[in-house]
Amino acid sequence: MNYPSKLVEDAVNEISRLPGIGKKSALRLALHLLGQEVEDVTELTKSLIALRQKTVYCKKCHTISDTDVCSICKSPKRNESLICVVEEVPDLLAIENTAQYNGLYHVLGGVISPIEGISPSDLNIDSLLDRTQNGEVKEVILALNATMEGDTTAFYLTKKLRKQGIRVSGIARGVPIGSELEYTDEITLGRSIAKRIMFD
Template sequence: MEFSSKLLENAVSEMSQLPGIGKRTALRLVLHMLKQPASRTQLLADALVKMRTEVKFCKSCHNISDVDLCEICSNKSRATDTICVVEDVRDVMAIENTSSFKGIYHVLGGKISPMDGVGPHDLKIDSLINKVKQGEVKELIFALSSTMEGDTTNFYIYKQIQEYNVLTSTIARGISVGDELEYADEITLGRSIVNRIPFESSLKS
């Protein structure tokens, strides 16, 4: 791509560093900014820089927060002995949206993935295990995505806390509500049969 302006080229090149944004999309976005007032671009730039430099992480669950202890961790009505282990902030938001979990979270910040050079010590695993060691935890719910890396991370944590008296569970895998059986993949369908639940308890939810 040949640009008629270095400034334009530079803006497109920086924009296309973002994941999923190619050069063409970046150019479309940058040209859109040119049609908008300059103040809009300034607002965007300020919001990004301010967020990047000032954002904090909750000292307990490592979720993104504007204060030292996030709203969920500091909420007295939540069960602090039930911890849902998730990969990142988006998972917290997704589970919070369901309004079906009243415990607290622990945000690992990723999954163990040797292929990408991410080991256990690059994640917030130690602080989770410390919480367990201090006897603060009754149940750990693993809610990582169901991939090789997710399973590895679950198992790594499980091994570390095995000697302590903690319940562990993983979120249920099965056929999505409203889905047709014939379109479900074999592994999911197989697991949903093996891990079937009493009909009476399905009536409750």
């Protein structure tokens, strides 16, 4: 691709490093920014630098935060007897956006994967076990992805948590609302039958 300016080329190369952004999209974004007021571009730049330099991870649940302890962990309205364990921060955000859960969270930072060399010690598992030892936590919900690694991690955590007398549950998995059974894969459909709900 030919560029009218080395500055534009450098900007396109940097923008295209973002996930899901190809060279053409990066060029459109670069040209858009070039057409904006200098103050607007400066504010964008400042916010990106602040994002990278000032964002920290909560010391309790390991989600992204502005302070050492995130607003969720600090909130007095949260049910402290309930912890929902997720793999990564986007999973936490997805659950939080449902407005259906009022407990606390714990971000593992991944899942156990021997193939990729990720062991339990590489994840935020010890801090989870520390959080559940105080007697306040009654239940841990494992909201992990339905993969081999997710199931392995869930099995490992269940063994550890049950030793502490903690009730362990998992999120329901099954046929999505609005989908048709004939297009549902066999594993999901089978799991839906096995984990069926009773109508009262």
